[in-house]
Amino acid sequence: MKVVIIGAVAAGPKAASRLKRLVPDADITLVDQDELISYGGCGIPYFVGGDVSDEKELRSTSFHMVRDPYFFQEAKGVTTRIKTRAVSIDRKERLVHVEDVITGEKDALSYDKLVLATGSRPNILPIPGRDLKGVYAISDLHKAVAIKNDLAAGRVRSAVIIGGGAIGIEMAEGLADLWGVDTTIVEFMPQILPRIIGPDMAAMVQEHLKERGVKVHTQEAAKEFVGGGDGRVERVVTNRREIAADLVVMAAGVRPRSELARDAGLLVSPQGAIIVNQHMQTSDPDIYAAGDCVEINHLVTGRKFFAPLGSLANRQGRIVADNLAGIPSVFPGCVGSFIMKVFDVCVGSTGISLETALSEGFDAVEAKCVQSDRAHFFPTQALLFLNMVVDKRSRRVLGLQGLGKMGDGLLARINAACGLIERRASVDDFSTLELAYAPPFSTAVDVLNAVSNVADNLVSDRLKTVSIQDFMAWMEGRTDHPDWMALDLRHPKEAALLAERFPGRWIAMSYDKVRGDYQALPRGKTFILICNAGTRSYETQCFLRSVGIDSLVLPWGLNGIARLGAKWLI
Template sequence: MATTRVVIIGAVALGPKTACRIKRLRPDFDVIMVDQDEYISYGGCGIPYYISGDVSDVNELMSTSFHMLRTPEFFEKAKGVKVLTRTRAESIDRKAKRVWVRNLLTGQEKDLPYDYLVLATGSIPNRLPIPGLDHPRVTSVSNLHEAMAVKEKIAKGEVDKAVIVGAGAIGCEMAEALSDLWGVETTIVEIAPQVLPGVLDTSLARMVQKHLEEHDVTVHLGETVREVAETDEDGPLMVRTDKRELEADLVITAVGVRPNGDLARAAGLAVSPRGGILVNQRLQTSDPSIYAGGDCIEVLHQITAKHFHFPQGSLANRQGRIIGTNIAGGSARFPGSVGTFAVKIFDMAVATAGLTRKAAEAEGFDPVFVLVVQADRAHFYPTQDLMYLAAVVDRKTRRVLGVQGMSHNGDALVGRINALAALLAAKGTVEDLSNLEVAYTPPFASAMDIVNALGNTAENVLDGLNRTVDPEEFEALFFRGKEDDLLCLDVRGPQNAAPFVARFGDRWINIPQETLEERLDQVPRDKKLVVVCNSGVRSYEALLQLRKAGITNALNLQGGVAAVKKSGMVDLSEGES
């Protein structure tokens, strides 16, 4: 009987995982990987940490956990998989089941027969339609070649100023990589009105922006880059936006990626208008003999039930196992994704899953945004720190549509987001969130964990008990607004409230929550009120007390003063907590 032949195009993440899974299940199969690069099976998500110096040697990105370098020889000897590097797949003959390839070093061409074909062609960096992007000091840092070139320039002292175009995850990671260790004067230019657009809602995005600025990264939002020009041969580049000119020794474009489905489209396979290869849950393309996964495909969003592009190394590895299982005769399925995401920005972690409020609105939901600020472990435990956790819930169905958060204790945040991602996929409601079972011990969590507090708050908001105002809405109303009849009722202790009372005078009233019942006569009934405390908990209690007394013109500030300060909305004297 003839040997089953599997050809895999692409050998970075999905390709190697698929190949190794096949060989473990069916060692008699003939598996060959083809990649146009010389570097294979590397952790591309580690590139910012290589440039920053956190990962000292580029070989660490290409090594196994037991420090074996993942070379073609390694795959052939240890895995039984043949690898052709510097070899480009030019076309697919589906009828003959052959892939035409060309060696990029010798120009030699040949065809590779297959019984099964796997497309792991990855993604392509988006390219802005502006002049100057072909300059050698402009790069996207999307592969190891570019990463090594950038690090070499920095290490040689050739980069004093850098401009990063794009404030998405890669842009923010690269800002840290350049400025934290190397001290490069770094500026981010973003066309959207916030950092991490499409990932965070405004409240948390403002906090991330402030965090970047606190680490000496200049952030320009709502600006469009028009041109990158050379001042002279050895001088700095000039990045011209619609608002300013910025000098730069290095320009990094980080404006997203698109799926590389060109080979699939040319072969007549179904692709989306965005170019992503369309697959079923078995990860088969429109040709059942051809599978695809990783950054080149679009996956089903488990909340919207639509296909979307979500390039993540974790998904590629999971999908590679599924493809390998199915080619070997199994029946594995990939159900889709809720878009779980995490990024480290200096000493702050940001993590999300599901939809933002803006995305939920676009999908026809009636979203409610809920923000909670609470210690990530018992408040009395020495290493506790504040966590900022938000949920987007549907008013009609009470389903949790998305979660997002940030915290200095990144592991604590990511662990919670991972748990909540499973809840989103299961179509969990706010009641499920309130009752989600989590492990408790003071060094790791509160007795009422923040995820449960988030569910409780969402319930109260949906039930009309907690009428809220978001931090950015509060800023517009109070700090930048002209509503003379809007007052803040600060229900914290006098020491905490004093700097605000001194700053805002009669517009900022301090009545501690525990004394509110006996001082209700001091609460103006002819003014609009925003009730504030440190986190939004005591102010909720005060809101209920006011309502009981017939004062219904009050709103509770979500996240409290902690969110206001984290967003950089007000700068007061030190010592206020």
Template sequence: MQKHVVVIGAVALGPKAAARFKRLEPDSRVTMVDRGKLISYGGCGIPYFISGDVSEAAQLRNTAFHMLRDEEFFRKTKGVDVRTETEALAIDRAAKTVRVRHLPTGAEELLAYDKLVLGTGSTPSPLPVPGAQLGGVHAITSLEAAQSIRALVSGGGVARAVVVGAGFIGLEMAEALADMWGVETTVVEFRDQILPGVLGANLARMAQRHMEEKGVTFRLGEQVRAIESDGGGDGEGRVARVVTSNATLQADLVVVAIGVRPSSGLARAAGLDVSERGGIRVDAHMRTSDPDIFAGGDCVELTQRITGQPVYLPLGSLANRQGRIIGTNLAGGQARFEGAVGSWCVKLFERCAAGTGLTLPAALAAGFDAHSVHVSQLDRAHFYPGKGLMSLELVAERGTGRVLGMQGLAVGGDALVGRVNVVAALLPSAPTVEDLGGLEMAYSPPFAAALDILNVTANVAENVLAGRNRGIQADEFAALWAERARGERFFLDCRERANAEDLLARHPEHWHNIPQGDLAGRLAELPRDKGIVLACNTGARSYEAFVTLAHAGFTDVVSVEGGMTAVLAAGVDL
């Protein structure tokens, strides 16, 4: 039976749902409304438009075959009527109508619907400080906002910028400003690490150090108190300074990237079920509490598939998948979206960070008796040109060995994302470290090592959980090294003499060297009344040394996971 579907929101989820439904029911009618003038654009590409990597804003709106996704495109190629600059004001569920207003003219009308789709997206969290409304203070709210920033920067009007927030958008914007335009860029984050909540502390330090080497300054553990204009206050004019809890920073541009909130006011006003955090509640078919209204994308709350708890994950990849499911179900299908494990990746200059599932702090907060291990290894055969370092942190549950998540940092972004995607696909089926250790991986020297880093990381986790190895990560090593003067620890470098020479020269009283291959014959040189800290390049030889010492009766021994590679990458001062 023919029906009229009204879709509110035309950026990611809305167009996907509308086009899918029309393919399944060509005789039905779809009306899509959006308060913006520009629709159906790749919002995640905005930082790359600002950086200049994407030269024209239209490229974010084009299809792969270079057609502009505007109103005419949807009308002619998709059979969807699109009304831009049209705001949805209210939903009358009893009458099954939506009251809308055409913003340029103020004209209002009622749109009757048989089924309604809410793809209202999210709203940037405001910065609640004086001066947040000054000229030159921007949030990444839309493609139009991005065009304003690009025009300002490309016109030479920005020498110094402050980015508030060290999440995905904040770091991408910092790279865009510092790399392409040479803007002196400072990132202010009130938490004590970058990418908080999604990346482990040691990997975060490694990523931060790389960005610092590229010219970005970080001020962590600081809060923005005010934004001031040239007049010194928060009144009229353009931004001149950002006042934090510890400093005053000069700025010609401020980018606020402190997260987003679901845009669910329309749903709440209509009496739909909305969570305390503001996400619209939907079932596995993406239906709201009203069976004739569907919702998806950044405005909804989802189920975290590992914990089973509600979670808010505003990701474009999820919105597109949910849009297809909604389109199918509008046509009478029973497609399901079971939730998400939470997978992500971000480019940071010449590094890529990526992850899936739970971090160690998140796993502990969710009630798991969890532990994590760190491995740093080459991403392909050690003898193949073009190899790069990859660092992985695997989170697993003690006792069961269940894998709960993995995060990583690498030179080769595609290689890292490939490993993360493998784990993401497995997580809903509750794999163990043993499963991951025995996982079949495609191998050829240009692409991987014969024993893939994913297998190696799982094997390390299995050894640690079974008590066959005791590892410490870079931050734990740093704490022990800072107390070296107390003489309670014996730091043993298991590498060959040439690798250890520099540290031996700098710290002859604290740094010691016995190559792993010689250790069994030189046990008498080791103290039995001190804890022994083993280190090598990546942690492989120090594990072998650990086994040797454990067999010889040494009990207070730890091995540095990721080795000196991880320690130095994290910026530990030696």
């Protein structure tokens, strides 16, 4: 069997190596237009930021062999042609026409089976000045090396990142943390990490970036990159301001490389991704595709979508190899799991956000819970904030987002939720989910169980909440709700300061006094119940409802408000 694989970064090498193990006598050729192959592209921000000291580490195995043509030929038995561009595919003759990118010499490779792993390319914004020195889009390892060389040469004092997605934020952290660069993120959408996490959690991430010296401007668009006499960028002009910049990184997303497939007559989606079935076959059964160039099924929405992740590319590459070897295998799709580091915290999600759920027609609500990631009495405990998105009618869990201290605590909950969400689990499945327990690792009622219990109360109409955004607007005087009054259930010493600061709006009555003293509460008010996390507030709400008093619980309590940078709380 003669197999040609176009693309040698993630899916391609995985398919080649797996297939060679399954069919040792297969004749496999990897083709890539670059000289640097089989590297961890998701590690580029950490190379720029110094966590990874040498770019070779991104191209090396765990046993420190560089994945280059020699490695694939001698260790894997796979022929590799670098600096070779695939120009066209002749499906009738089963030929891939290629050319040497240095000499222009042309050749043709015959195949029995063909694999397209052509990946994605960054979106280059059509902005004047995009060709100036110091303006980059992270398209490959070469650009990362160039950025790091600029930094090491002392040419960068200030930087602007265009795009507040994962790559943009990771790049911003690397520039500000290791290199001490004055860094600004410009994001066109109303929040960073749009459609991945909710606005409240995004505001927490933004506040943490601000604390670490990274400025963030949302709902703002770059209009022009302005250079100096040496042809190097000096500033970025947006629709609101001018920002000094010796370095600009365009991190405005990526799009699939599908031109080769389209020109060969293969089916490509309106969004530009190669259409494949669950066996990763294209519309030509002898041609497979995998990685960032394909569209896949979203297991929550049921729609096709584009998910450029190295983890998925490797899984798909294995599926391709299995099918080529005669082992029927399918890639059913995914729910879009994600996690990232942001200085001292991490943020992650799986499934869909509330915004996406509503746009997809779900009757969705969002339950919020904050709780210690391990026993509250354990010295290393830290708060973990979770949002659970649930369809009210079916009680199906649609998504989970979280933010917590940098570590593995959030990752464990996201991964557990991912496995359940892709199987269409309900709130009740999450509530009764068995999780390993010991005080150094979790609480007896884990935060993942706890947020599902909050969701159960919410969809069952036992819990009534106020949105954090509405509460913040009220406290900051941007909206007026004359019938609202904050009822602070914390210890009197904790509550006294805010009660004195906001007379007539904020009153203190500790949690243990409500049952005995509730008749002293002013009549005709809707009480916004305040505690640190929301647990005492919900229990108080249950009691107040029984005596005919209206109330709303503030989700996440003051633990959440404190992380939003509320000036009135200080």
